[in-house]
């Protein structure tokens with residue numbers, strides 16, 4: 213894989229936040245586009261970085277210069293949270309529907325790159341976030357938009373994290389519903405409370421994939437009724453992670469991890485196609501953001517053709533910082 217990872221997978225998130233991103237190559241020239249409307253903001257192009265990799269203002273600033281126009285910050289909480297120690301990102305290959313095996317070496321081609329996302333959403337303190345989110349916003353260029361994703365252990369946690377992000381200057385808030393996105397009651401309740409608290413600041417709801425189409429329909433309707441303006445998917449797909457001997461790679465307490473990258477692209481495209489159909493059929497006012505396995509420039513178009521309004525990359529951004537500029541041409 214002839215690429216330059218921005219993130220040192222041997223180190224902790226805190227170290228990567230403090231020392232990264234690792235990049236001293238040329239910054240490409242900004243290409244011209246016809247801006248598009250995105251939730252009331254003028255967006256230079258329809259591509260962005262998915263939640264997670266942009267660890268602080270330094271990371272946002274680099275992504276902005278590299279041609280990523282929708283900048284989604286790391287997911288924050290309403291208080292300091294350390295999350296899991298490394299390993300957090302490990303190269304993996306698929307062994308079946310629900311299982312992956314860890315790889316000692318990166319795959320030969322970027323198109324096959326799949327990784328674990330095993331962090332437990334670490335978050336800096338409120339004071340640090342207030343200052344850094346504001347700095348990140350200051351680093352944006354014309355036509356770029358800053359989204360801050362939030363997570364918590366209760367609806368009150370979500371709301372207070374979202375208000376913190378709003379106070380710090382986030383243009384848009386994203387709610388990460390990893391632990392309950394399949395419950396229409398919870399999706400409705402959390403979305404309603406968040407959108408009421410946020411007022412004019414738009415809300416994106418982020419969900420994972422669905423095995424059941426009827427259930428997916430209910431969730432999208434619940435999100436729209438609750439007041440969300442956009443839907444984003446997919447979250448990393450949970451799978452069992454094993455080593456060469458078939459044993460749990462991260463120990464008994466962390467048997468599964470979310471999987472991102474190439475291996476989840478078919479599932480992500482399926483999600484986007486289904487979501488676009490449901491939005492049209494039910495006449496829901498939801499803008500659609502798609503991500504999952506965008507690793508090569510041509511992959512962005514697969515997501516647009518499937519019905520995404522905006523296409524995002526997490527793993528692809530980390531392993532090929534020029535991915536956006538290659539797409540822009």
Ligand SMILES: Cc1cc2nc3c(=O)[nH]c(=O)nc-3n(C[C@H](O)[C@H](O)[C@H](O)COP(=O)(O)O)c2cc1C
Pocket residue numbers: 262263264265286287301329331333361388418445446447448471472473474476503504505506524525526527528
């Ligand atoms: C290093 C890394 C960290 C991530 N952290 C988060 C996160 O904090 N919150 C979140 O909603 N998704 C997180 N994700 C998931 C991505 O936003 C995205 O949903 C998923 O990785 C699929 O896209 P990809 O295949 O382009 O990486 C993370 C992904 C990666 C690779």
